[in-house]
Amino acid sequence: MKITRAEVEHVAKLARLDLSDPELDTLTVQMDSILTYVEKLNALDTDGIVPTSHAVPMENAFRPDERKDSIGVEAALANAPQRAESFFRVPKVIE
Template identity: 45%
Template sequence: MTAISREEVAHLARLARLAVTDEELDMFAGQLDVILQSVARVGEVAAEDIPPTSHSVPLTNVFRPDEPRPGLTRAAALAGAPDSAEDRFRVPRILDEEE
């Protein structure tokens, strides 16, 4: 039995914003099937009434004083950007011109 089909892997790649190639899909489909069947073993554990652990440190609502501190300058923040314009990160077109 397979845990995941090639089409489902293609769907996952789209969700994860990975423009995978056909060759990669062939490879990943088999590998992900093995991995997912293996990790599905967690289902063998009877854990209905067990609370989940998201984090090993029981800290909640950690606050610090709300005091102004120096941050990055605009130039420093933009220095690593692939593209910038007018002191901002420049991104490709999001909306069509007609919209």
């Protein structure tokens, strides 16, 4: 086994996903099969190989720091599930 059900539960917590028991069961089997498959990368010696995080070699992209209009409070809040005045409303953070 590459991954146990307890580990899958832990990853679900990290990913902020409230998964059901059947979902956790299925994912344990599927993730195990996929992780077993990706093990094949270990057959390659990659010592000294520089990792690629970006396909095109690129330095930092700078632009002038100029003031621009933003979309405004109403447009920013238009899709809010809940709002209060000019704020996003959320459940209580500290119990």
